[in-house]
Amino acid sequence: MPATLTSLTAPTDATPVPTGETVVSVRGLTKVFKDFWNRPKARAVDNVDFDVRKGEVFGLLGPNGSGKSTTVKLLLGLLHPTKGHLEVFGHSPRHVATKARIGYLPEESYLYRYLNSRETLEFFGNLFELPRKDRHQRSEQLLEMVGLSQAHLRAVGEFSKGMQRRIGLAQALINDPDLVILDEPTSGLDPIGCREVKDLILALARRGKTVILSSHLLSDVEDVCDRVVIYYGGKIQAMGTLRELLATPDTIRITTPNLSRPTLERVLEVIRKDVAEDRVRIDTPTQNLESYFLQVVHNARRAAAETSGAMSGARVAAYLRGNAEEKPVGDKLLERLTAPAPASTPAPASAAPEPSVDEQRLAALAKPAAEAETPAPKPAPTAEQTAELEKANEKLAGLMSKPK
Amino acid sequence: MQQIFAMAWLTWKAAFRFRLFLVIAGLLLLSVIGLPLLVKDDGTARGFTQILLTYTLGIISTLLGISTLWLACGTLARDIEECQIQVVATKPIARWQIWLGKWLGIVSLNALLLAISGGAVYGMLQWRADRLPLAEQKVLRNEVLVARASVKPPDHHAEIEQQTDELLKERLEKVPLDRDSIAQVRQQIREQIKASKQIVPPGYSREWTLDLGMARFSLHDQPLFLRIKFNAAQKPASGTIDGFWQVGLPEGNTRPWFSGPLSLAPDSFHEFRIPPNLFDSQGKLTVSFLNVPENPTVLFPLEDGIEVLYREGGFGLNYIRGLGIILCWMALLAALGLAAASFLSFPVAAFFSLGLLTLVLASGTMANAVSEGTIANWNAEKGTKGWSPADIVVIPTFKAILRVISLAKDFSPVDSLSSGRSITWTELGLAFAQIVLLLSGGLAVFGMVVLTRRELATAQGTQ
Numbered sequence: 001m002p003a004t005l006t007s008l009t010a011p012t013d014a015t016p017v018p019t020g021e022t023v024v025s026v027r028g029l030t031k032v033f034k035d036f037w038n039r040p041k042a043r044a045v046d047n048v049d050f051d052v053r054k055g056e057v058f059g060l061l062g063p064n065g066s067g068k069s070t071t072v073k074l075l076l077g078l079l080h081p082t083k084g085h086l087e088v089f090g091h092s093p094r095h096v097a098t099k100a101r102i103g104y105l106p107e108e109s110y111l112y113r114y115l116n117s118r119e120t121l122e123f124f125g126n127l128f129e130l131p132r133k134d135r136h137q138r139s140e141q142l143l144e145m146v147g148l149s150q151a152h153l154r155a156v157g158e159f160s161k162g163m164q165r166r167i168g169l170a171q172a173l174i175n176d177p178d179l180v181i182l183d184e185p186t187s188g189l190d191p192i193g194c195r196e197v198k199d200l201i202l203a204l205a206r207r208g209k210t211v212i213l214s215s216h217l218l219s220d221v222e223d224v225c226d227r228v229v230i231y232y233g234g235k236i237q238a239m240g241t242l243r244e245l246l247a248t249p250d251t252i253r254i255t256t257p258n259l260s261r262p263t264l265e266r267v268l269e270v271i272r273k274d275v276a277e278d279r280v281r282i283d284t285p286t287q288n289l290e291s292y293f294l295q296v297v298h299n300a301r302r303a304a305a306e307t308s309g310a311m312s313g314a315r316v317a318a319y320l321r322g323n324a325e326e327k328p329v330g331d332k333l334l335e336r337l338t339a340p341a342p343a344s345t346p347a348p349a350s351a352a353p354e355p356s357v358d359e360q361r362l363a364a365l366a367k368p369a370a371e372a373e374t375p376a377p378k379p380a381p382t383a384e385q386t387a388e389l390e391k392a393n394e395k396l397a398g399l400m401s402k403p404k
Numbered sequence: 405m406q407q408i409f410a411m412a413w414l415t416w417k418a419a420f421r422f423r424l425f426l427v428i429a430g431l432l433l434l435s436v437i438g439l440p441l442l443v444k445d446d447g448t449a450r451g452f453t454q455i456l457l458t459y460t461l462g463i464i465s466t467l468l469g470i471s472t473l474w475l476a477c478g479t480l481a482r483d484i485e486e487c488q489i490q491v492v493a494t495k496p497i498a499r500w501q502i503w504l505g506k507w508l509g510i511v512s513l514n515a516l517l518l519a520i521s522g523g524a525v526y527g528m529l530q531w532r533a534d535r536l537p538l539a540e541q542k543v544l545r546n547e548v549l550v551a552r553a554s555v556k557p558p559d560h561h562a563e564i565e566q567q568t569d570e571l572l573k574e575r576l577e578k579v580p581l582d583r584d585s586i587a588q589v590r591q592q593i594r595e596q597i598k599a600s601k602q603i604v605p606p607g608y609s610r611e612w613t614l615d616l617g618m619a620r621f622s623l624h625d626q627p628l629f630l631r632i633k634f635n636a637a638q639k640p641a642s643g644t645i646d647g648f649w650q651v652g653l654p655e656g657n658t659r660p661w662f663s664g665p666l667s668l669a670p671d672s673f674h675e676f677r678i679p680p681n682l683f684d685s686q687g688k689l690t691v692s693f694l695n696v697p698e699n700p701t702v703l704f705p706l707e708d709g710i711e712v713l714y715r716e717g718g719f720g721l722n723y724i725r726g727l728g729i730i731l732c733w734m735a736l737l738a739a740l741g742l743a744a745a746s747f748l749s750f751p752v753a754a755f756f757s758l759g760l761l762t763l764v765l766a767s768g769t770m771a772n773a774v775s776e777g778t779i780a781n782w783n784a785e786k787g788t789k790g791w792s793p794a795d796i797v798v799i800p801t802f803k804a805i806l807r808v809i810s811l812a813k814d815f816s817p818v819d820s821l822s823s824g825r826s827i828t829w830t831e832l833g834l835a836f837a838q839i840v841l842l843l844s845g846g847l848a849v850f851g852m853v854v855l856t857r858r859e860l861a862t863a864q865g866t867q
Contacts, residue, residue, distance in 0.1 A: 033862075076494045078861035100496040110487040112414065114421035126410035127495035155421075171491070 023210045024052035028084035044070040046234040057205045059221035060214040062231030068214040103177030107184045109164035113157025117167045128175040142170035161188035183214045232300040407497040411505020432521035435463045449544035458822045476741025481750035500852040510738040522727045551722035551826040552713040557612040559706045568594040607697040620687030629713040636670040638700040648694040652682030716826040725827040726817035732839040739844035743851035770802040811838040
């Protein structure tokens with residue numbers, strides 16, 4: 001396992017400035033849902049600003065009811081903003097011709113149940129005024145791509161949810177869109193399907209397409225997005241590239257393979273010349289989007305951010321619970337994120353640096369792998385596992401170094 | 405257009421896949437074929453026509469009307485409720501195109517259903533006609549299965565109003581009256597003048613002149629049909645009134661036609677064939693009636709007391725034009741349903757549209773209020789009317805509503821077809837202009853604007 005050195009005094013990376021054409025521009029966007037008497041009912045989106053540039057994979061991240069889907073629907077002209085300004089390809093979202101450049105997959109596959117998958121694609125192809133030959137060709141290819149070639153004559157209403165997502169994804173791509181808006185694209189898909197969707201998003205990005213991905217699944221966003229905004233209570237709580245968001249700005253991390261104790265001592269000695277001993281920490285990398293997201297939501301809740309959406313952690317109504325004790329909510333991330341904070345203050349997700357060098361840990365890390373006692377040595381990875389890890393590393397490296 | 409046709413195609417698919425088309429087509433055919441088998445006619449051409457044409461076309465119009473309204477409300481409202489519209493509206497198709505595509509889909513479906521059921525009626529009519537007695541078959545072919553134009557004598561409306569005003573003026577010069585009395589007196593004078601142009605006292609005769617106009621050139625050697633209706637001052641003991649009819653005037657070689665004594669029942673229509681070439685060179689046809697002295701006074705209503713019918717064309721084309729007007733009605737109902745669904749949920753839209761349809765069908769009450777000039781009680785004996793403060797608003801509103809309703813309701817293709825009257829291309833064109841372009845167009849503009857302005861993503865999917 002690689003060891004990492006972190007220093008709070010390290011300079012932060014310069015923020016990469018996205019270049020290229022602005023595809024989506026959002027300024028002061030606010031959406032207030034009103035009741036029958038026109039009284040404000042819920043503030044779903046509150047004064048949101050962001051831009052999405054050409055070729056970006058842009059993530060909208062947030063718990064249920066945080067305003068992601070409302071933002072997507074505002075971008076598509078399906079809802080009208082209460083305040084603020086929206087532009088997609090320089091036009092109002094309700095500009096009909098602009099929609100020829102957009103592909104949209106809603107959070108549920110709102111397709112016509114009585115059409116089969118081929119008819120579905122034919123129908124949407126007609127809405128894009130595609131010539132018959134192109135329509136047929138693209139339908140074939142898309143059905144092949146989403147793995148529904150064999151089921152092209154079955155009515156969509158007979159499909160499983162995963163199959164419906166696949167045909168929904170296919171219809172979103174029938175026009176070879178410049179901007180693809182995907183609302184929870186992996187919802188209902190099996191792990192292979194999820195992987196395929198993510199690969200597809202990356203492939204689209206490589207082709208210079210812009211992708212807006214709305215999800216509450218952190219792994220979806222983490223795997224494919226260049227930049228993300230994190231919503232809570234209709235407001236943007238954080239925005240930036242994954243690197244910006246995940247890095248601890250005033251520290252650096254040096255990741256190396258395990259070092260021998262003398263080597264490590266020498267390195268520490270050099271570092272201690274510039275940095276106080278209690279500000280240097282040796283650990284294994286643990287920071288990830290999940291922990292960052294946890295922190296953002298935790299902070300937002302502490303600031304009593306107003307939310308119009310679902311509040312996780314609410315107890316089930318007493319009459320429904322009966323006498324049964326409420327079970328633990330499980331380990332679903334978002335449930336954990338939005339659950340009421342426990343009485344004892346947990347360590348922040350992005351753990352603060354240890355006050356001093358952990359000598360025991362240092363000794364353990366410096367030991368050869370075979371001699372290490374804590375933790376117990378793990379079996380050596382198989383060739384397959386190694387290949388997987390390498391692939392993952394490559395992907396992450398590629399993701400982090402991708403030009404914006 | 406590709407997008408509009410795609411929406412129309414989608415409506416067809418839904419109608420077929422949900423078996424709506426098959427169910428409606430089955431019901432229509434069952435009614436058209438089953439009704440004449442279940443309800444026996446009286447063996448006359450009139451009875452036969454009533455069952456095989458009037459009832460069946462009535463059933464077709466009702467069934468299609470309800471299903472059209474239901475389908476129109478459902479196709480749009482359900483798309484919005486089940487959120488499919490969210491996927492469609494994010495494609496490069498304007499909302500008005502979505503609306504128009506659905507309307508075209510429904511109207512074209514109706515056209516097919518009407519063609520199927522109308523074709524069945526036509527087939528049944530021709531097939532069952534051969535079972536009638538020969539004499540009745542002849543009546544049927546001459547009086548029903550034709551397209552006949554009609555001519556009526558002048559209704560003297562302007563003349564009556566003018567004479568009424570003159571007489572009232574004279575009366576007021578002699579005896580001044582207050583405002584309420586003036587209205588009553590005017591009404592009485594008007595009725596007197598009108599009666600003088602309608603009644604035929606015992607022992608007297610009355611003459612009507614009908615102008616055949618340009619039709620005279622095509623009516624040489626063609627028989628004409630005199631259609632009459634009269635009321636009697638007292639109900640005759642025998643149930644019928646005797647009278648003599650004469651058609652035509654002695655002029656040159658032309659000899660008038662005399663009916664001889666004809667005994668006819670009051671308060672119903674009678675039709676008899678008159679020989680050809682009885683009109684003069686200007687196309688004027690003179691019809692006279694002599695009331696025998698033993699009879700009570702009889703009254704021929706100005707609106708429909710006397711009418712001359714003549715053959716203008718065949719039944720087939722006339723029938724198609726009649727179905728064309730029914731299709732115009734369906735187009736209006738489709739527009740009504742879609743307009744309601746543009747801003748209401750499915751059950752509410754369906755209820756709203758059916759309610760509106762019921763209101764239109766019951767517009768007689770409004771017409772009464774307008775003719776009486778008040779929604780308060782009317783004293784028919786005294787001819788006096790009450791008054792309500794609401795009249796100031798309600799009566800003009802009723803007038804406006806009736807004017808709009810009359811744009812669609814003034815056409816009566818089923819009645820025309822049942823009485824062998826001609827439905828001209830002009831009439832069909834007028835129906836298209838008034839019902840489809842004006843009324844449906846107005847509803848379409850309303851529906852399209854509402855749908856365009858509506859937020860389509862407020863609904864949560866219910867599928």
